[in-house]
Amino acid sequence: MPKVLVSDPIDQVGIDILSQVAQVDVKTDLSPDDLIRIIPDYDALMIRSGTRVTQAVIEAGNQLKIIGRAGVGVDNVDVLAATRKGIVVVNSPEGNTIAAAEHTLAMMMAMSRYIPAANQSVKADKWDRKHFTGVEVYKKTLGIVGLGKIGAHVATVARAMGMKLLAYDPFISHERAEQLGCRIVEMDVLLQQADYITLHIPKTAETTHLINAAAIARMKPTARIINCARGGIIDEAALAQALQEGKIAGAALDVYEQEPLGESPLRSLGKEMVMTPHLGASTEEAQVNVAIDVAEQIRDVLLGLPARSAVNIPGLRPDLLEQLRPYLQLAETLGNLVAQLAGGRVEALTVRLQGELATNQSQPIVVAALKGLLSHALQERVNYVNASLEAKERGIRVIETRDASIKDYTGSLHLSAKGSLGEHSVTGALLGDSEIRITSVDEFPVNVPPNRYMLFTLHRDMPGIIGKIGSLLGSFNVNIASMQVGRKIVRGDAVMVLSIDDPLPDDILAEILKVPGIRDAYTVTL
Numbered sequence: 001m002p003k004v005l006v007s008d009p010i011d012q013v014g015i016d017i018l019s020q021v022a023q024v025d026v027k028t029d030l031s032p033d034d035l036i037r038i039i040p041d042y043d044a045l046m047i048r049s050g051t052r053v054t055q056a057v058i059e060a061g062n063q064l065k066i067i068g069r070a071g072v073g074v075d076n077v078d079v080l081a082a083t084r085k086g087i088v089v090v091n092s093p094e095g096n097t098i099a100a101a102e103h104t105l106a107m108m109m110a111m112s113r114y115i116p117a118a119n120q121s122v123k124a125d126k127w128d129r130k131h132f133t134g135v136e137v138y139k140k141t142l143g144i145v146g147l148g149k150i151g152a153h154v155a156t157v158a159r160a161m162g163m164k165l166l167a168y169d170p171f172i173s174h175e176r177a178e179q180l181g182c183r184i185v186e187m188d189v190l191l192q193q194a195d196y197i198t199l200h201i202p203k204t205a206e207t208t209h210l211i212n213a214a215a216i217a218r219m220k221p222t223a224r225i226i227n228c229a230r231g232g233i234i235d236e237a238a239l240a241q242a243l244q245e246g247k248i249a250g251a252a253l254d255v256y257e258q259e260p261l262g263e264s265p266l267r268s269l270g271k272e273m274v275m276t277p278h279l280g281a282s283t284e285e286a287q288v289n290v291a292i293d294v295a296e297q298i299r300d301v302l303l304g305l306p307a308r309s310a311v312n313i314p315g316l317r318p319d320l321l322e323q324l325r326p327y328l329q330l331a332e333t334l335g336n337l338v339a340q341l342a343g344g345r346v347e348a349l350t351v352r353l354q355g356e357l358a359t360n361q362s363q364p365i366v367v368a369a370l371k372g373l374l375s376h377a378l379q380e381r382v383n384y385v386n387a388s389l390e391a392k393e394r395g396i397r398v399i400e401t402r403d404a405s406i407k408d409y410t411g412s413l414h415l416s417a418k419g420s421l422g423e424h425s426v427t428g429a430l431l432g433d434s435e436i437r438i439t440s441v442d443e444f445p446v447n448v449p450p451n452r453y454m455l456f457t458l459h460r461d462m463p464g465i466i467g468k469i470g471s472l473l474g475s476f477n478v479n480i481a482s483m484q485v486g487r488k489i490v491r492g493d494a495v496m497v498l499s500i501d502d503p504l505p506d507d508i509l510a511e512i513l514k515v516p517g518i519r520d521a522y523t524v525t526l
């Protein structure tokens with residue numbers, strides 16, 4: 001039975017799902033060293049934001065197949081290291097959207113009416129009403145940075161509260177922003193015009209310290225800022241200084257550059273600063289949603305099924321994947337074949353989707369072709385997760401084309417690769433729903449199923465040559481299972497494709513190449 005380690009608190013419903021297929025160990029509060037020590041025993045790791053899955057953890061996780069993040073952000077996972085090792089990383093992109101948006105709105109209101117400080121004051125036996133006069137959000141301008149899932153829900157509710165909405169998101173269309181009642185503006189305009197600024201973007205190199213001293217200097221002195229996205233998008237030292245100097249009116253933070261928050265000047269600020277300890281996703285509903293979402297994906301991957309929200313494999317809905325599965329197998333077989341014909345050091349792979357296949361999403365097919373292409377060199381180390389990265393790191397250029405007008409089969413796939421043995425191409429199609437046929441080799445038409453051991457020759461189409469190859473293989477005690485010749489013109493060049501029952505002896509190619517009329521010969525193991 002596979003083993004799953006749950007290293008952060010996860011709703012029981014997730015544990016129950018995992019327990020259907022795996023032994024589940026819940027071990028929260030592990031130190032980084034403890035995690036590295038025990039991870040070699042596990043096939044899957046399920047986390048929230050508390051566990052840092054570093055390169056060292058991933059390298060130690062020899063059995064790891066999947067890392068499941070019960071939430072949105074995967075910035076606590078070294079996704080590149082996981083990808084390199086072929087480990088799927090999945091998340092729950094929508095399970096806590098409402099929770100995070102509602103927390104943002106709660107923070108905006110709490111900050112506007114000084115609710116946390118007023119609450120503390122009443123609990124300290126005081127009755128101070130003058131000190132806590134707040135401001136209304138009605139008719140104020142809210143600047144939303146990042147109009148994705150959470151930003152959009154914040155926009156919908158804030159609009160209903162009578163706020164005017166500006167948004168900065170270079171990846172969102174004006175139409176989508178309009179639907180949400182937002183006006184798309186440049187960041188500088190948003191900084192200058194907003195009364196409230198709320199951040200709903202991922203933390204990337206580009207967004208780190210997006211709100212720094214210079215950005216704060218552009219803001220109104222009455223402006224208030226909310227960060228329920230990721231720590232580090234705001235420069236905390238610059239924010240603390242701006243609040244101390246009254247350069248802006250308030251801030252509400254749920255996330256911090258370091259979590260848990262250590263010593264920080266933010267802690268000593270007054271009622272203008274509202275802080276929560278990364279509670280954006282902490283609702284009962286969200287925790288059930290994310291636990292189900294991620295546990296189901298871990299269960300599926302452990303059962304050999306695809307994950308629906310993998311962050312490091314081409315996004316593909318499981319129903320589409322099911323439909324494409326025979327073509328993925330075809331792409332992998334052809335990739336493996338063309339790599340061996342082209343020899344080592346493939347520089348470029350061209351993938352052409354033909355006929356009805358040309359209307360499909362090409363990315364998974366390209367990934368499958370790359371997996372096949374690299375499988376000879378990397379064996380089981382290459383998979384759908386790391387094939388593209390491995391190809392990129394080897395400097396393999398990938399060219400994708402489509403030609404819907406090629407209709408000799410319903411749908412077919414043409415691959416050509418340039419390697420140390422020159423440029424070679426293969427085409428393949430499906431017979432019925434899933435039987436693979438190789439339908440051309442170097443543009444010569446054939447129709448053969450792939451076989452574990454194969455021999456391909458390029459020769460002159462002349463009498464006697466097939467017999468000579470047959471006798472030669474016989475003299476090496478090699479049994480031929482099937483043989484086919486493909487040619488374009490009579491007595492021109494031709495290819496011969498032989499399926500063999502056993503591996504071909506190493507020295508046989510040299511003998512084949514001595515047969516008069518043989519121009520080239522390749523042995524292939526699929």
Ligand SMILES: NC(=O)c1ccc[n+]([C@@H]2O[C@H](COP(=O)([O-])OP(=O)(O)OC[C@H]3O[C@@H](n4cnc5c(N)ncnc54)[C@H](O)[C@@H]3O)[C@@H](O)[C@H]2O)c1
Nearest residue numbers: 073100146147148149150169171200201202228229280281
């Ligand atoms: N506090 C919490 O507990 C909590 C809970 C859930 C999500 N989050 C965080 O909230 C953030 C948003 O989550 P989401 O689900 O809305 O994500 P999303 O992917 O739906 O939306 C992110 C948006 O940011 C935009 N964007 C990316 N780079 C940008 C840039 N440089 N400038 C402006 N816009 C940019 C994208 O176009 C996208 O529209 C994430 O960082 C996520 O980790 C926090």
Ligand SMILES: O=C(O)CC[C@@H](O)C(=O)O
Nearest residue numbers: 048049071072073096281
């Ligand atoms: O795990 C959590 O509670 C936080 C989740 C949140 O930060 C997210 O990105 O989904």
